[in-house]
Amino acid sequence: MAGLYHIPIRSIAKDILMDESVVFSVIDSLVEIGFCKYDHADEYCWVIGAALEELGENPSRQQIVGLQNLITRLVIDEYAPFAEELSKLIFSIPEFQAKLEEPRSPDSPPSPQVIDASSSFHVGKSLDGFLAHKNGRGSG
Secondary structure, eight states: OOOEEEOOHHHHHHHHTOOHHHHHHHHHHHHHTTSEEEETTTTEEEETTHHHHHHOSSOOHHHHHHHHHHHHHHHHTTOOTTHHHHHHHHTTSHHHHHHHHSOOOOOOOOOHHHHHHHHTOOOOSSHHHHHHHHTTSOOO
């Protein structure tokens, strides 16, 4: 979703059955035309624009928060290069900032049918009781 991938050159070369020097050349060409950025030391590739493409023209608040959480994990857990740059790019978009600042709508309460079903679910303490209830033969 973020367009940021850990992808070693040797893995690419092995998967497509090409020499690593050819893969380096192709990656460098893609970097030159602005399609992606590649960190040779950490072996991360950022496909520029992939996150915006994935989100679409009018992403929901939930989608934006999901991307924000993903980028945070990339920064904190993986120390991924380009993640902070991606974060600044994405969250500098005024429409995204506005959606993040909107108050979160409260979750709707469960329907009466869900409440009735969950309150009538009493299973015995044994596996036999669970299986009997599951198979409709009482509560064990």
